[in-house]
Amino acid sequence: MEWKNIRLLLSYDGNQYHGWQRQRGEVTIQGTIEEKLYMMLEERVRLVASGRTDAGVHALNQVSNFQTRSNIPPFAIKKGLNSLLPLDILVKAAEYVPMAFHARYDARSKTYEYRILNKEEPDIFRRHYSWHIRSPLDVATMRDCLSALVGGHDFSSFRSSGGKDGDPFRSVMEAKIHGPDDDLLRVVIEADGFLRHMVRNVVGTIVEVGLGKMEMSKFAEILRSRDRKMAGVKAPPQGLFLVNVNY
Amino acid sequence: MEWKNIRLLLSYDGNQYHGWQRQRGEVTIQGTIEEKLYMMLEERVRLVASGRTDAGVHALNQVSNFQTRSNIPPFAIKKGLNSLLPLDILVKAAEYVPMAFHARYDARSKTYEYRILNKEEPDIFRRHYSWHIRSPLDVATMRDCLSALVGGHDFSSFRSSGGKDGDPFRSVMEAKIHGPDDDLLRVVIEADGFLRHMVRNVVGTIVEVGLGKMEMSKFAEILRSRDRKMAGVKAPPQGLFLVNVNY
Numbered sequence: 435m436e437w438k439n440i441r442l443l444l445s446y447d448g449n450q451y452h453g454w455q456r457q458r459g460e461v462t463i464q465g466t467i468e469e470k471l472y473m474m475l476e477e478r479v480r481l482v483a484s485g486r487t488d489a490g491v492h493a494l495n496q497v498s499n500f501q502t503r504s505n506i507p508p509f510a511i512k513k514g515l516n517s518l519l520p521l522d523i524l525v526k527a528a529e530y531v532p533m534a535f536h537a538r539y540d541a542r543s544k545t546y547e548y549r550i551l552n553k554e555e556p557d558i559f560r561r562h563y564s565w566h567i568r569s570p571l572d573v574a575t576m577r578d579c580l581s582a583l584v585g586g587h588d589f590s591s592f593r594s595s596g597g598k599d600g601d602p603f604r605s606v607m608e609a610k611i612h613g614p615d616d617d618l619l620r621v622v623i624e625a626d627g628f629l630r631h632m633v634r635n636v637v638g639t640i641v642e643v644g645l646g647k648m649e650m651s652k653f654a655e656i657l658r659s660r661d662r663k664m665a666g667v668k669a670p671p672q673g674l675f676l677v678n679v680n681y
Numbered sequence: 682m683e684w685k686n687i688r689l690l691l692s693y694d695g696n697q698y699h700g701w702q703r704q705r706g707e708v709t710i711q712g713t714i715e716e717k718l719y720m721m722l723e724e725r726v727r728l729v730a731s732g733r734t735d736a737g738v739h740a741l742n743q744v745s746n747f748q749t750r751s752n753i754p755p756f757a758i759k760k761g762l763n764s765l766l767p768l769d770i771l772v773k774a775a776e777y778v779p780m781a782f783h784a785r786y787d788a789r790s791k792t793y794e795y796r797i798l799n800k801e802e803p804d805i806f807r808r809h810y811s812w813h814i815r816s817p818l819d820v821a822t823m824r825d826c827l828s829a830l831v832g833g834h835d836f837s838s839f840r841s842s843g844g845k846d847g848d849p850f851r852s853v854m855e856a857k858i859h860g861p862d863d864d865l866l867r868v869v870i871e872a873d874g875f876l877r878h879m880v881r882n883v884v885g886t887i888v889e890v891g892l893g894k895m896e897m898s899k900f901a902e903i904l905r906s907r908d909r910k911m912a913g914v915k916a917p918p919q920g921l922f923l924v925n926v927n928y
Contacts (some may be wrong), residue, residue, distance in 0.1 A: 447805050492806070524805050558694050558771050559810060561741070 435503040440511065441531040442467075442481075444496040447522035449562050453489040453497075455591065463487070463523060467498075470518040473591040474511065477505040484541045484626070489672030494547075494657070495526070497679040499537045537679075543607060544623040545615060545678040548637045553617040563639075565619065565673035571644035573611055573619060575657035579640045579653040580609035582620070592639070595632035602629060602660070622677070630670055639666035682750040687780040689714075689728075689863040691743040694769035696809050696919065701733040703741075710734070710770060714745075721758065722751040731788045731926040732875070737918030739810070741794075742773070744926040746784045756882060784926075792871040792925040795884045795916060800864040810877065811865065812884075812920035818891035820858055820866060826887045826900040827856035827868070837907035839886070841878035849876060849907070869924070878915055886913035 444467075452460035456468065462482050472481050479500040486494055494676040508528035515525045542621075552571050583606045590602040593610055608624040621637055639656065642648040649665065656664045691714075699707035703715065711728050718726050726747040734740055753761075755775035755863045762772045781799050798804055798811040837849040855871040868884055886903065889895040895913065903911045 444695055445805055493828055510827055521803075522805050524803055526802065555773065556768075556771055558769050563806060 435505065437501055437503055437533065439533045439535055440500055440503050440508055441527075441529055441535060441537070441548070442512075442515075442525055442602050443527040444493060444498055445524045446493050446496065447562075448487060448490050450520075450522060451547065454483055454486040455519070456457075465522060467515065467638075470513075470515055471500070473518060474514045475502055475506060477504055477644065482537045484537045484544060485657040485675075486633070487676055488671055491674045492648075492672075495678050496676055497541070497681075498518075498538045499531060501533070501534055512569055517601045527578060532572045540681050541627075543624055543626050543680045544628065545622065545680070546628065547675045547677045548621040548623075548634045549673045549675070550619040550621065550635055550637070550641070552614060552619055553618055557617075560618075562672055563675075565641075565669050567641060567645070569618070569645055571641065572646065573614070573644065575650050576621075576640045576644040577608040577611050579643055580611065580623075582637075582654050582657060583609045583623070583636065587657060588658075588660050589629050589632055591656045591662060592632045592663050593629035593662060596661050604628065604632075609670050624680075629657075633674060634671070635665050635671040637669040637673070641669065642666040645662065645672055683747050683808070684744055684750055684780065685893050686748050686782055687746045687755055688774075688776055688784070688844045689747075689759075689762075690774040690817060691740060691745055692771045692773055693743065694809075695734060695737050695739045697767075697805060698736065699706045700736040700738070701730055702877060708841065709900065710743075712767065713770060714762065717762055718747070718758075722749055724749060724751055724817075725857050729784045731784045731791060732923075734921075734923055735918055736877070737805045738921045738923070739919075739921040742768050743926050744784045744788070744925055744928075745783055746778060748780070749899060757857040767833055771798070787928050788842075788874075789875050790871055790927045791875065792855075792869060792927070793875065794922045794924045795868040795870075795880055796866065796920045796922070797884070797888065797916075798864055799861060799866055807865075809919055811886075812894070812916050816892055817854065818866070818888065819893065820861070820891065822897050823868075823887045823891040823928065824858050825881075826890055826897055827858065829904060830856045830868050830883065832898070832903040834904060835907050836876050836879055836904075838903045838909055838912050839879045839882040840876040841882075849877075851875065872928075879908050880921060881916040882912050886894060889913040 454463045455641040456465040481500050482499050483498045512525045549564040551566045586605045588602050606625045610622050612620040699709050701710045701804040703712040728747050730745045735853050757776040759772045796811040800815045833852045835849050852874050853872045857869050
């Protein structure tokens with residue numbers, strides 16, 4: 435039987451998962467889908483994603499692919515997976531792609547969105563999908579900070595502490611804030627790649643600026659410093675969504 | 682020490698609870714709050730609510746009251762409860778009310794909202810807060826059904842099967858559908874009281890009409906019949922919200 439390459443478009447709620455990547459003894463997105471694929475295909479396959487998402491982080495549209503010798507057509511794989519998977523993981527599409535397609539290497543850019551709920555009272559119905567900031571934020575200044583990110587930069591200041599992602603240079607195509615809409619601010623960043631925790635470290639830092647705890651000039655200085663210890667707090671995972679992967 | 686009467690305005694996510702009412706061996710909203718009040722007040726109090734909500738049903742604004750001899754002021758009770766309660770129950774306000782105030786007996790009307798997500802694909806981020814209906818709904822006809830509910834009626838056809846709520850007569854002040862907004866329909870019903878499962882039975886039945894599985898004339902006939910066995914399916918609990926209680 436011939437090898438085929440199948441692309442999956444996935445949506446998942448990260449709250450109950452220890453991130454994308456399969457790990458022994460932890461419930462992960464990759465591990466859960468691979469297990470269901472094994473039940474259907476009776477063949478061990480290895481899922482590749484556009485990139486890992488951390489524990490508690492969500493995806494609206496994650497792209498993944500796997501190679502298989504099974505003849506089960508993609509529409510049946512989509513249907514079968516959706517009947518087997520828990521309700522917090524959804525296969526939105528499945529299709530054959532050329533054997534050369536690789537969900538990670540071929541991604542040209544990715545878009546992440548970070549949701550901040552900015553109102554005094556907590557909202558228990560949005561607590562799993564946003565970061566609640568009680569005090570009013572100066573959104574205009576936060577927008578100014580973000581525009582300093584656009585272009586190519588060494589993002590060492592915003593990488594995970596102890597992170598070794600290799601080359602810390604990334605190109606940001608877009609960095610905006612949409613809203614507030616129903617008290618929700620959506621920080622949208624598109625880049626050719628992201629260092630680990632980069633979005634959450636950027637958001638945590640601009641929130642400090644928005645709260646008046648940090649000067650805007652300090653933000654530009656942090657970016658230039660390439661020193662992880664200068665940035666603000668890391669925003670919590672439940673506000674972060676992988677929105678799109680572009681090929 | 683003198684007795685005081687304290688009113689609590691509550692919001693809760695019903696997904697993890699076996700409804701409002703305290704029950705041995707089950708985690709309920711009433712039981713959880715009473716337990717935290719005992720920790721704070723060192724006195725057993727009995728919470729009264731405007732009405733019970735069933736397992737899995739949510740509240741945006743539930744009204745409750747309890748009598749106590751404690752001198753802890755309401756603002757401190759609010760703050761203390763919010764620090765002790767799990768994140769899916771929120772005390773939005775606490776205040777002294779006259780001793781005669783009774784959250785259930787004094788309620789003049791209540792407003793419930795039922796959320797239907799009407800799109801082909803499921804939305805994993807709204808699955809806990811809506812009923813997903815894949816096929817397009819004829820919302821105009823559903824609206825016509827609802828307007829037949831306005832006024833005073835014997836709602837026996839829409840009570841819970843085996844329900845013994847006593848008098849089945851209720852007055853509906855408003856019955857509307859808002860939306861669709863972002864694929865969400867919100868069925869809003871205000872009445873002087875509700876029989877058990879009444880909103881969910883009404884919504885399940887108008888959804889059958891909206892799907893073309895039932896004629897609109899049948900809906901009026903069901904209401905007139907006062908026969909529980911004629912109505913459609915009961916809509917699932919996670920789409921239902923107690924929105925307001927009016928005094």
